[in-house]
Each structure stands twice: as structure tokens, then as C-alpha cells.
Amino acid sequence: MSSLDYSQDPSHTSLPLIVRKEAPYNAEPTPSDLVKNYVTPEKYFFCRNHGPLPDIKEETHHIKIQGIGCLEPVEFSMKQLKHNYEKHSIMMAMQCAGNRRDGLHKVKHTKGVIWGPGALGNAVYSGCRLRDVLADVGVTSKISNMTKLHVAFESVEACEEDTCYGSSIPLSKALDEFGDVLLAYEMNYQTLSRDHGFPIRVVVPGYIGGRSVKYLKSITIQDHESFSFYQRRDYKILPENVSCEAQANDYWCKVPSIGEYNVQSYVCHPEDGLHKEPSMNQIVQGYALSGGGRSIQRVDVSGDDGKTWVVAQLHQPAAKDNNCRVWAWCLWTAVVATKRGVRIVSRATDSSGNIQQEYPVWNYRGVMNNAWRTVEPDKLNLSCL
Amino acid sequence: MSSLDYSQDPSHTSLPLIVRKEAPYNAEPTPSDLVKNYVTPEKYFFCRNHGPLPDIKEETHHIKIQGIGCLEPVEFSMKQLKHNYEKHSIMMAMQCAGNRRDGLHKVKHTKGVIWGPGALGNAVYSGCRLRDVLADVGVTSKISNMTKLHVAFESVEACEEDTCYGSSIPLSKALDEFGDVLLAYEMNYQTLSRDHGFPIRVVVPGYIGGRSVKYLKSITIQDHESFSFYQRRDYKILPENVSCEAQANDYWCKVPSIGEYNVQSYVCHPEDGLHKEPSMNQIVQGYALSGGGRSIQRVDVSGDDGKTWVVAQLHQPAAKDNNCRVWAWCLWTAVVATKRGVRIVSRATDSSGNIQQEYPVWNYRGVMNNAWRTVEPDKLNLSCL
Numbered sequence: 001m002s003s004l005d006y007s008q009d010p011s012h013t014s015l016p017l018i019v020r021k022e023a024p025y026n027a028e029p030t031p032s033d034l035v036k037n038y039v040t041p042e043k044y045f046f047c048r049n050h051g052p053l054p055d056i057k058e059e060t061h062h063i064k065i066q067g068i069g070c071l072e073p074v075e076f077s078m079k080q081l082k083h084n085y086e087k088h089s090i091m092m093a094m095q096c097a098g099n100r101r102d103g104l105h106k107v108k109h110t111k112g113v114i115w116g117p118g119a120l121g122n123a124v125y126s127g128c129r130l131r132d133v134l135a136d137v138g139v140t141s142k143i144s145n146m147t148k149l150h151v152a153f154e155s156v157e158a159c160e161e162d163t164c165y166g167s168s169i170p171l172s173k174a175l176d177e178f179g180d181v182l183l184a185y186e187m188n189y190q191t192l193s194r195d196h197g198f199p200i201r202v203v204v205p206g207y208i209g210g211r212s213v214k215y216l217k218s219i220t221i222q223d224h225e226s227f228s229f230y231q232r233r234d235y236k237i238l239p240e241n242v243s244c245e246a247q248a249n250d251y252w253c254k255v256p257s258i259g260e261y262n263v264q265s266y267v268c269h270p271e272d273g274l275h276k277e278p279s280m281n282q283i284v285q286g287y288a289l290s291g292g293g294r295s296i297q298r299v300d301v302s303g304d305d306g307k308t309w310v311v312a313q314l315h316q317p318a319a320k321d322n323n324c325r326v327w328a329w330c331l332w333t334a335v336v337a338t339k340r341g342v343r344i345v346s347r348a349t350d351s352s353g354n355i356q357q358e359y360p361v362w363n364y365r366g367v368m369n370n371a372w373r374t375v376e377p378d379k380l381n382l383s384c385l
Numbered sequence: 386m387s388s389l390d391y392s393q394d395p396s397h398t399s400l401p402l403i404v405r406k407e408a409p410y411n412a413e414p415t416p417s418d419l420v421k422n423y424v425t426p427e428k429y430f431f432c433r434n435h436g437p438l439p440d441i442k443e444e445t446h447h448i449k450i451q452g453i454g455c456l457e458p459v460e461f462s463m464k465q466l467k468h469n470y471e472k473h474s475i476m477m478a479m480q481c482a483g484n485r486r487d488g489l490h491k492v493k494h495t496k497g498v499i500w501g502p503g504a505l506g507n508a509v510y511s512g513c514r515l516r517d518v519l520a521d522v523g524v525t526s527k528i529s530n531m532t533k534l535h536v537a538f539e540s541v542e543a544c545e546e547d548t549c550y551g552s553s554i555p556l557s558k559a560l561d562e563f564g565d566v567l568l569a570y571e572m573n574y575q576t577l578s579r580d581h582g583f584p585i586r587v588v589v590p591g592y593i594g595g596r597s598v599k600y601l602k603s604i605t606i607q608d609h610e611s612f613s614f615y616q617r618r619d620y621k622i623l624p625e626n627v628s629c630e631a632q633a634n635d636y637w638c639k640v641p642s643i644g645e646y647n648v649q650s651y652v653c654h655p656e657d658g659l660h661k662e663p664s665m666n667q668i669v670q671g672y673a674l675s676g677g678g679r680s681i682q683r684v685d686v687s688g689d690d691g692k693t694w695v696v697a698q699l700h701q702p703a704a705k706d707n708n709c710r711v712w713a714w715c716l717w718t719a720v721v722a723t724k725r726g727v728r729i730v731s732r733a734t735d736s737s738g739n740i741q742q743e744y745p746v747w748n749y750r751g752v753m754n755n756a757w758r759t760v761e762p763d764k765l766n767l768s769c770l
Binding site: 241300311354368 | 526531532533534535555556557561562563622624625626640641643644645646647648676677679682683685694696706707708709710734736737738739740741742743744746752753755
């Protein structure tokens with residue numbers, strides 16, 4: 001695994017992103033850049049890689065589908081996927097499970113790229129519905145033991161921790177008529193870039209980004225989760241008492257892998273909730289989102305460390321006249337009185353009444369941090385591991 | 386409305402329930418009774434009524450279905466619903482949005498029956514799938530504007546606040562293949578009792594109990610939510626600054642109605658987390674659940690006011706080998722060291738990583754309280770409004 005060759009990676013030097021790790025390339029936008037647009041332009045979209053970026057020829061690339069319910073393995077060319085299936089577009093937030101890991105890392109050492117609050121973006125993805133393709137190979141909700149089955153995805157991407165990137169989702173999510181899982185070949189109405197999975201990737205709305213496998217090469221219906229490192233030994237919320245690799249080894253198989261993400265929000269303007277001068281009327285802006293298609297119901301903003309709260313104005317067009325699933329994020333604005341040395345904080349409530357917790361509940365992998373209290377700026381240590 | 390006649394209500398004196406309001410009859414079990422069984426026997430099942438209990442003759446009762454997508458209004462007899470549609474059973478937690486209102490009421494006056502932690506139960510409901518019946522009258526997911534439509538339910542129950550009980554859910558929830566919305570005529574394999582909606586009720590798994598309309602008389606597909614008091618001016622999370630009816634009047638139409646409930650847990654043994662003597666090895670038991678089919682991932686229990694936590698052992702058979710929706714609750718056990726005068730508390734994390742908040746976020750209607758900190762026993766005031 002130490003022989004991974006990054007020499008063919010595209011240059012990222014012109015991107016206005018904060019680099020969290022050079023190789024593999026991991027980078028995020030500044031908080032203020034992040035909330036400039038409701039649909040995040042690619043230049044402000046975080047990049048998450050586990051190895052060198054594959055350089056795939058679309059003309060010769062095939063996706064293999066096999067496993068339980070399939071009569072025999074079937075290979076689809078990109079042309080077949082693009083021309084034989086209805087093209088469907090969804091707008092969704094893509095968020096890494098490690099978004100805001102810095103807040104947990106400050107509490108105690110965590111394992112992983114130390115992301116700030118920018119490991120997410122909101123994009124329009126277009127492609128074919130996975131359920132349409134699965135129906136064609138014979139896999140529908142009528143399959144026996146449907147609730148016990150999984151859909152595993154394998155990537156062309158060679159990785160640091162495993163031979164290739166892989167992950168899985170419940171078959172029920174893939175087959176859900178309102179689940180909107182796509183095999184996407186476009187992002188924001190452009191052909192996918194190499195950074196984002198060219199020529200084809202899975203997008204699993206409402207789930208952590210790690211399930212939206214890029215550079216897709218195979219799909220397998222199976223009676224167990226993916227055996228990939230990234231499914232079994234990575235994106236899990238370990239108990240607080242597990243704080244090193246040796247302890248974690250006893251726990252990976254006892255703890256469920258993460259699917260949907262939790263309710264989240266963050267103050268992005270003024271940047272990271274910090275301001276130079278106290279103000280009676282500080283304009284505050286940020287993002288909010290929740291997993292599983294849950295929209296944002298309310299965002300409270302406080303300039304006095306949580307003693308009093310102001311209700312923010314929400315910009316969440318994806319939720320308008322839509323009482324089904326909402327995959328896109330919410331941008332919000334509030335005007336609050338701020339104090340010297342007091343960080344401005346936000347607290348979102350989603351459509352199921354879940355609220356961001358107050359204090360971080362630390363976990364070794366530093367995932368799913370949605371505490372509304374954040375560590376103070378002078379204590380921040382954003383260096384990469 | 387003041388002329389409601391309760392003289393024909395059945396006697397409830399033999400039930401081992403704590404009565405929160407006599408008329409209409411509202412009562413809940415003690416915390417320790419509640420967690421004696423994974424499937425809650427009816428005698429320990431909370432009763433939530435808004436008026437006198439209807440006394441309906443099954444032989445002559447009909448359900449009318451009408452509205453958008455229906456060619457014409459159709460009436461179904463009980464016999465037709467029982468014999469023409471496949472009988473389907475689901476196990477689900479039924480939880481009132483006002484469960485644990487006492488915790489918010491202690492912070493500041495709330496409006497509503499002052500429930501303790503027992504306004505929920507876990508039962509097996511059997512009946513026909515609403516989506517099967519809707520398909521027969523012509524309403525499927527192919528309907529135009531599906532994501533904008535609602536299914537409204539009306540009850541025979543005459544009420545204090547409205548002419549009859551009514552509510553609605555998104556049509557997408559009703560049509561969801563994995564949504565499991567039933568028109569139920571049995572509870573725990575027995576014919577529904579008058580207390581629980583005889584002869585037929587809606588059950589909406591993963592949603593607050595208020596949407597599971599009892600004594601069902603009509604179903605309407607419409608382009609707006611139910612106009613019922615209980616949909617429009619009741620089960621909503623108002624902002625913290627709204628603290629009386631006059632203020633609420635300006636907010637009802639601006640705040641979404643509650644559908645799915647949030648992540649929740651409670652210490653039921655020792656009762657309400659209280660213990661007579663400190664112990665090094667106190668056995669602690671309680672319940673945990675989350676809305677929308679999200680299972681419980683972990684329950685932490687603390688005997689030292691949240692300084693340290695022990696991971697509880699979960700009993701959640703409904704989640705075993707099931708990676709689709711989990712509607713039933715979780716019972717849990719832990720052994721902790723306890724201190725004199727310190728209440729034992731629990732904190733659940735659901736499968737989407739949502740965690741119970743630490744402190745109550747008060748709202749006027751006192752709904753969706755899932756704070757893990759609770760008010761101290763000597764300060765409790767459980768009198769009814």
C-alpha cells in the first residue's frame with residue numbers, strides 16, 4: 001500500500017481550498033466560501049480521496065452487477081447506462097462523516113483527516129436510478145429476505161488502507177422508490193471531474209459521503225455488508241472509552257456502520273463564528289442539514305454563549321412544497337448581538353425534532369460531530385495527522 | 386364543545402395506570418410497569434383521548450375514501466377491509482408527542498396534559514396496508530404532484546378543541562412501500578378495544594401518536610394538511626420566545642407540524658432514575674426509541690450526573706437482521722455506580738447518529754422533550770392543567 005503513485009494526480013494548486021492532506025488529496029473550502037452559493041460550485045466543493053485519482057477511459061469502462069437475485073453477472077458500458085435508462089437529477093448535500101472532526105480532535109486525539117466545517121457541499125447530481133438498473137437484472141423489493149440484504153460497491157480507486165475503496169448500503173435504501181440512489185455521471189450539469197468520480201459514481205442521498213462510492217466498477221447484492229476496510233473498520237461511532245487502535249480492534253464488529261448522518265449546522269460568516277468587534281447587529285450566516293431526507297425546521301443562533309437565541313431565517317428551497325424527502329441543505333441568516341471573545345454558535349432542529357447536542361461526545365474516529373459548542377480559536381490545532 | 390358527555394365511557398378504575406386527566410381519559414403506566422415487557426400489554430398501555438370514547442357498531446361502520454386521484458368517493462365496510470385485503474402485522478412503538486412534557490413544564494408553564502415518561506408503548510398492530518386500499522381507489526405514487534399531497538384522516542371522536550379528531554400525513558408516507566402505514570383492527574392480536582380505537586384506526590409507525598387517528602371514519606387525499614386543530618394548532622414545536630396562546634396565534638401557520646419523533650430514552654428502573662441507597666452495582670433499566678424507522682445504536686447511562694457513562698446492553702429484537710426500518714422500541718439494561726441524591730440518567734444515540742440533547746429546549750406546547758437531564762424529584766409538579 002506504501003507504493004501508491006500520486007504522480008498522475010491532476011494539479012490542485014489553483015483551487016481555493018484549504019488542503020488537509022496532500023496525498024491522497026483532501027481539501028475543503030473556507031467557511032465563508034462554502035455558504036456563498038446554495039448550489040456549491042465545484043471550485044468550493046470539498047475533495048475526499050483515499051488514494052491516487054484514477055484516470056479512467058469512459059469508452060472502455062464497464063460496471064459489473066452480480067450477486068443474490070441476479071441470474072448471472074451483467075456488465076454495463078457507460079453508453080448503456082446513459083442511453084438505456086431515464087436520466088434523473090437530484091439536489092443533495094454530500095457530507096463526509098468526518099466533517100467538523102477538528103472539534104472532537106481538540107477534546108482528545110482522533111484518527112483521520114482533521115477536517116474543519118467544510119467537508120460538505122450541495123450539488124445537483126444526474127444519472128440513472130440504481131433501482132431501475134437493479135430491476136433490469138432481476139432485483140426488486142419482491143426478493144426474499146430483502147431486509148437482510150446489502151448492495152456493495154467497489155471502486156477503481158486504489159487506497160491506503162485497502163486494495164480498493166468499497167462500501168455498502170442496505171438493499172432497501174437502493175430499492176426505495178423515494179430513496180433516490182443514483183449512478184451519477186454528472187455533477188452540477190457537467191460531466192463528473194476526476195476529483196468527483198469520473199466517469200461514474202454512486203450517490204446515496206441522506207447518507208454520509210463515504211457510501212457514495214466514486215469511480216464505480218462493480219455492484220454486488222449480498223447477505224452481508226461490504227468487507228471493505230471503509231465499511232467494517234472505519235466509519236463507525238465507537239464508545240467514548242475506546243481511544244486507540246488496539247481497543248478499537250475489539251469493537252469494530254460490535255458497532256453498526258454509519259448510514260444516514262445526523263442534524264448539523266455551523267456558523268460560517270463571520271468566519272467560524274469569530275468576529276473582530278462586538279456588534280449590536282451582526283449579520284450571521286451558515287448552513288444546516290440533516291440525514292435521511294429530513295429537512296431543517298429551525299435554526300437558533302446565539303451571540304451570548306447559548307444564554308439567549310434568535311431564530312434564523314431559512315433558505316431551503318428544496319423543502320418548498322415538498323413533504324417527501326429533502327436531500328439538499330439549508331442556508332440561513334440571522335442578526336444577533338455579539339460580545340468580545342464570545343464565539344457565535346448555531347443550533348439546528350430537523351423535521352423529526354432532533355436537535356444538535358450541546359457538548360461534543362468524543363469518539364476515536366472523530367465522526368458525526370454535531371455539537372453546537374465548539375473549541376475556542378486559540379486552542380485550535382488544524383494540522384494533519 | 387362544553388357539552389361533551391362522558392357518561393358512556395367505560396370504567397377505567399381497574400387499570401394500573403396513573404390518571405393524568407379524568408375526562409377525557411388520559412393515563413399512563415408507572416415507569417417500572419412500562420419496561421416489564423418488550424410488547425406492552427394493554428393494561429400497561431397509555432390512553433390518550435381528546436373526548437368521550439365512541440361506541441361504534443362494527444357491522445354498520447364504514448370508512449369513506451375520497452379526494453385527489455379518486456374517481457369518486459368510495460365507502461368500505463369493516464368486512465370489506467378485513468376480507469378483501471391482505472392482513473399485515475407490524476410491531477411499533479406508539480409515542481405521544483407530549484411524552485415527558487413534565488420535564489418542560491417544570492422549566493416554564495406548558496399547555497397540555499402533563500405526561501410523565503409513560504406516554505408510549507410498544508405493540509403489534511394488524512390490519513390492511515393503507516397503500517393497498519389507496520391503490521384500489523386509484524391513488525399510487527404515479528399521481529401528479531405526489532410530493533405536495535397529504536392524506537387526511539377524520540375520526541368519529543368528538544373533541545374538546547374541534548368538532549372531531551383529525552390529522553394528516555404526507556401522501557408519500559402513506560404510499561411508501563417500506564412505510565407500513567396500516568388501517569389496523571387488532572392490537573396485540575386482539576380486536577381493538579374502545580380505548581385504542583375500535584373498530585379501526587390508522588397506525589403511522591415512526592410518527593408521533595397524534596397522527597395515528599383512532600375510530601377512523603374518513604380518508605381524504607388533498608393538496609393541503611388537515612385543517613383540524615390537532616394538525617394546525619397543536620402538535621408543533623414553537624420557538625422558545627412564544628409562551629402564551631396570544632403569541633402562539635401568530636406562529637401556528639409559520640411552524641411545521643410534527644411527523645416523525647426524535648431520539649429518546651429514559652431510566653424506568655429504579656423508578657424515574659431515583660434510588661434509595663447509593664450502590665456500586667445498581668441495575669438500571671429503561672427504554673429507548675427513535676422516529677422514522679431509525680433503530681437505537683447505543684445507550685449511555687450515568688450515575689454521576691453525566692461525568693462518566695456506561696454503555697448499556699440493548700434488547701432490540703426488531704432490529705436483528707433488519708437493515709430496513711425499525712419501528713419497535715429498545716429496552717436496555719446497565720449496571721452503574723450511583724450516588725446519594727444524584728439521579729441516574731440515560732442518553733441514546735440512534736442509527737443516524739442523533740443524540741439526546743443535554744438540557745431541555747422549552748416550547749409552549751411541551752412536545753418532543755428528549756433532554757437527558759431531568760428536573761429533580763422534589764421540584765416535580767405533576768398536577769393536571
